[in-house]
Amino acid sequence: HAKAAGRNGAALFETTMLAAAENTLMLERDLGNALDNDEFALHLQLQVSPDGQPIGAESLLRWRRADGVLVPPDVFIPIAEKTGLIVPLGTWVLRQACLSWLRLSRAGHALPLSVNVSPRQFQQADFVDVVRSILAETGVPATQLIFELTEGLLVENMDATVARMHVLAELGIRFSIDDFGTGYSSLAYLQKMPLYELKIDKGFMRDMPHDVNGTALVKSILAMAGQLGLRVVAEGIETREQAQFLASHGKPCMQGFLFCRPMPLGELISQLEAAA
Ligand code: C2E
Ligand code: MG
Ligand code: MG
Ligand code: MG
Numbered sequence: 001h002a003k004a005a006g007r008n009g010a011a012l013f014e015t016t017m018l019a020a021a022e023n024t025l026m027l028e029r030d031l032g033n034a035l036d037n038d039e040f041a042l043h044l045q046l047q048v049s050p051d052g053q054p055i056g057a058e059s060l061l062r063w064r065r066a067d068g069v070l071v072p073p074d075v076f077i078p079i080a081e082k083t084g085l086i087v088p089l090g091t092w093v094l095r096q097a098c099l100s101w102l103r104l105s106r107a108g109h110a111l112p113l114s115v116n117v118s119p120r121q122f123q124q125a126d127f128v129d130v131v132r133s134i135l136a137e138t139g140v141p142a143t144q145l146i147f148e149l150t151e152g153l154l155v156e157n158m159d160a161t162v163a164r165m166h167v168l169a170e171l172g173i174r175f176s177i178d179d180f181g182t183g184y185s186s187l188a189y190l191q192k193m194p195l196y197e198l199k200i201d202k203g204f205m206r207d208m209p210h211d212v213n214g215t216a217l218v219k220s221i222l223a224m225a226g227q228l229g230l231r232v233v234a235e236g237i238e239t240r241e242q243a244q245f246l247a248s249h250g251k252p253c254m255q256g257f258l259f260c261r262p263m264p265l266g267e268l269i270s271q272l273e274a275a276a
Contacts, residue, residue: 027071027076028079031076031080031083035088037066039063039065040061041062041064041264042059042060042061042265044058044264044265044268045058045255045260045261045262046259047233047254048255048259048260050253052259054109054275055112056111056146057113057268058116058262059097059113059114059115060262061089061093061116063076081120086118086121090118091130093115094134098138100113103269104268104269107269109269109272110144112145112146114145115147115148116178117149119150119153122147123160123161127164131171132171135171142171142172143172143173143174145173146174148177149175149176149178150177150179151177151180151182154177154185155183155185162192162193166194174197175194176195176196176198177190177195177198178201179199179201179235180200181221187224190228195228197233198231198232199234200218200232200234200252202256204218205218205234205236205256208241208245209245218249219250223250231253232250233252233253233254234246234252235255236256237254237257237258239258
């Protein structure tokens, strides 16, 4: 019995692996054409101050395939990073974010926009030139952009990363560390970087305020950010309870479904008008 079960298990495993590999190949192929086919959209999610006022918005990429299927960024970003598509895609995102900022600004809501920048994109030799030329082309002030970087990038290539961050910071770009707390970055490293903000990963917020370890971690990130003079945005705020916990523990800024879902620019503008 055990032997038969083992064989079946192995066969099932192989089939699953094959399906996953085929799926990845299909996604890779479709992703290669998606930019030309205009299948991407940039959504925006509002971020709020401790007292609930809009302070900015994060741009989040959406891919709707020709067959109508919406593929989540957690699935396609790693593939784009692997194939290199992330480079032209990241450029598209940056330009699109700048165009969004112009429309927001014309509607009377000149909120700074946060843009996720992937490691491979950031490390391109011409990244700074690309940023400069998109800013020049669109006329968006660099001070209206916050680049969200991940800890992985900082650990991999510390000196080059820090040097490049300083060049961009000279232009006026601000920096945030995304998913903070999930990777490794020492205090010594953080102090060398021109940082503006830390974003507490939503994984830590999930069981808040009931999870004792998570609570301790969130408190220590808030204390550290206070020492370093950094703004904190807590991600993934879904409940009033989570927001109330944060209000009595360091009062970070917040982003989450409780306040606003990621949505197309037009919807965000309507929402801001309705609230005003
Ligand atoms: P991220 O940068 O950490 O973005 C936050 C994610 O949390 C987004 O997922 C957002 O929709 C989700 N989120 C916001 N509020 C809540 C909440 O209250 N509860 C829960 N459960 N989730 C919430 P999304 O849009 O699926 O993006 C996933 C990741 O894909 C992003 O994580 C980011 O790492 C990456 N990504 C998205 N857009 C881009 C992009 O333009 N460029 C790059 N390089 N990466 C991107
Ligand atoms: Mg982000
Ligand atoms: Mg994050
Ligand atoms: Mg993430």
